[in-house]
Amino acid sequence: MAEPQRGDGSRTALLDAFLRAAGWGNAHHAPMSADASFRRYIRLTQDGQQALVMDAPPSHEDVRPFIMVDGHLRLLEFSAPQILAQDETNGFLLLEDFGNATFTNLLAQGASETELYRLATDVLIALHAIDTDTATPHWLAPYDDAKLRDEAALLLDWFMPAHGLEVGTDVRAQYEKIWFDLFAQVHTGPRTLVLRDYHVDNLMRLENRQGIKACGLLDFQDALAGHPAYDLMSLLEDARRDISNDVQAAMKERYFDALNIFGTARQDFERAYAILAAQRHAKVIGIFTRLDQRDDKPVYLKHIGRVWRLLDRALDHPDLCDLKSWVDTHIAPEQRKAPEPST
Numbered sequence: 001m002a003e004p005q006r007g008d009g010s011r012t013a014l015l016d017a018f019l020r021a022a023g024w025g026n027a028h029h030a031p032m033s034a035d036a037s038f039r040r041y042i043r044l045t046q047d048g049q050q051a052l053v054m055d056a057p058p059s060h061e062d063v064r065p066f067i068m069v070d071g072h073l074r075l076l077e078f079s080a081p082q083i084l085a086q087d088e089t090n091g092f093l094l095l096e097d098f099g100n101a102t103f104t105n106l107l108a109q110g111a112s113e114t115e116l117y118r119l120a121t122d123v124l125i126a127l128h129a130i131d132t133d134t135a136t137p138h139w140l141a142p143y144d145d146a147k148l149r150d151e152a153a154l155l156l157d158w159f160m161p162a163h164g165l166e167v168g169t170d171v172r173a174q175y176e177k178i179w180f181d182l183f184a185q186v187h188t189g190p191r192t193l194v195l196r197d198y199h200v201d202n203l204m205r206l207e208n209r210q211g212i213k214a215c216g217l218l219d220f221q222d223a224l225a226g227h228p229a230y231d232l233m234s235l236l237e238d239a240r241r242d243i244s245n246d247v248q249a250a251m252k253e254r255y256f257d258a259l260n261i262f263g264t265a266r267q268d269f270e271r272a273y274a275i276l277a278a279q280r281h282a283k284v285i286g287i288f289t290r291l292d293q294r295d296d297k298p299v300y301l302k303h304i305g306r307v308w309r310l311l312d313r314a315l316d317h318p319d320l321c322d323l324k325s326w327v328d329t330h331i332a333p334e335q336r337k338a339p340e341p342s343t
Contacts, residue, residue, distance in 0.1 A: 015055060018092045019044070022085035024051065043097065051084060056091040063091050066221035072137060072193070076130065078123065079206060079216045098216040101207070103200035104241075113247055120203055120235055121251045123212045125258045128192050128228040135193045136225040143194055143226030145183050152179050152279050154286025159304075160331065162289050162339035171330060178322045182275045185319070186227050189272050194226040198234045200241065229273040230280070237277055237314075239284045239307050274317035281311035293342045304338035312336070 019025050027044035032052075038060035042053040056063050063086070073080035085094035103116045127135065141147075156167045156175060197219050204216035232255055236248045256262065261269055284307050288300040315324040 011055075011057070014087075014090045015053070015092060018085070018087050018090065019053070019094075022094050024094065027051075044094075050097040052081070052095040052097045054093040054095060056093070058089070058091045061091060063088055063093055063221075065223070066093065068139060069220050069223045072140075073217060073220065076127070076135070077213070078127070079209060079213045080220070081216070081218075098204045098206060098218070101205040103203045103205065106205055107200060107241075113244065114250070116200070116203075116205070117235070117243070117247050117251050118254065119205075119212070119215050120198075120200075121232070121254055122258075123215045123217075124198070124228070124231055124235070125255055126212050127231075128190075128259060130192070132191045136191055140193065140223065140225045143196075143224040143230070145180060145187075147224070148183050148279055149176055149179055151283040151286075154290065155282040156286075158286045158289040158293065159339070162293060163331075163335050165331065165335070175326055178326055179279070182278075182320070182323065186229075186272045186275050189227045189229070189268060191225050192228045194224050194228075194230045195220045196222045196224065196230065196234070198231040199238045200235075227272050227276060229269055230276045233273050233277045234280065237281070237310050239281070239288075239303050239310075242306065271317065271319050274314050274320060277314040278311060278320055278323060281307050281314060285311070289339060292339075296343065298341040298343070301338040301341060305336075308336040 016025070019027060024044055024046055027046035030043040030045070032041040032043055039054060039056045042055065044051045044053060054063065054066070056066075067083060067086060067088070070080045070083060074082070079098075081096040081098060083093055083095060086092070103111075103120070106116060107113060153172070153176070156172060160167050195217070202217070202219040204218065206214050206216045232252070236243060236251055256266055256269075285304055288304050288307070291297040291300045311327075314320065315327060
């Protein structure tokens with residue numbers, strides 16, 4: 001039988017059965033805003049209590065990685081939501097509700113950028129202070145060359161064709177060769193749990209908790225074992241919002257000081273940071289283009305100009321000169337912008 005899809009009566013029936021079994025069958029449902037994935041979230045209210053349902057259609061999503069990473073983060077004493085009930089087969093999770101105080105919402109309401117980014121940075125400091133064997137359990141897949149390459153290739157697969165730029169076999173081979181040489185420099189560094197979407201949209205302020213536990217973590221199901229520079233970069237070079245240079249510099253200094261990263265170690269970290277920044281920004285430009293062209297979500301196109309500025313800045317690192325040369329050859333400065341919406 002085909003998997004029930006969002007909006008199907010059959011999927012609604014499955015959700016209702018899941019909630020009844022979990023003791024939430026009489027709850028009021030309040031759908032929440034959608035994100036860039038196929039998942040959706042519903043806030044439940046029943047008898048003065050609240051919870052969230054993650055609805056992840058199995059034809060597009062797999063809740064098992066979320067379950068595993070969630071349990072691991074909670075074991076390490078970070079604030080991931082408690083899973084109250086689960087149905088792996090049909091793709092439903094009942095989750096602790098962290099509320100509405102995402103860092104994004106708080107910043108829009110005038111909260112201190114410095115204080116929120118300090119809290120987020122302190123979470124990474126605590127996570128990256130944990131030894132590798134503890135932070136990266138045996139089941140956690142590595143952020144390896146193939147994964148990094150496939151993500152960086154989204155720039156070629158989606159953005160360049162959207163601008164009418166041809167990507168021949170030789171052009172792709174040159175691009176991949178440059179990346180593989182860069183990735184080799186990243187893999188020589190330390191390893192940790194990389195959450196991979198660590199930015200203000202996925203962080204929440206939990207008023208009833210103290211220290212780093214006041215930072216609620218969301219959207220970590222794609223976690224891998226990789227270099228610690230990735231999540232710090234993801235936080236400070238956000239695709240969706242501009243962050244002051246002073247805050248970026250202060251948070252990097254806070255991170256380096258806390259983990260005693262100085263001298264050559266700092267130079268190596270900065271190089272990995274620039275390489276991973278370039279990789280992520282190339283990926284995100286491709287993803288935002290794909291969201292428009294494949295998934296009819298043009299809203300993400302408005303961020304592509306910012307992400308190109310971040311990518312160009314990463315390419316200024318001297319160890320990325322070959323990649324900068326490739327980009328300058330194949331994507332002219334005037335083409336480094338969002339394509340026209342597909343519809």
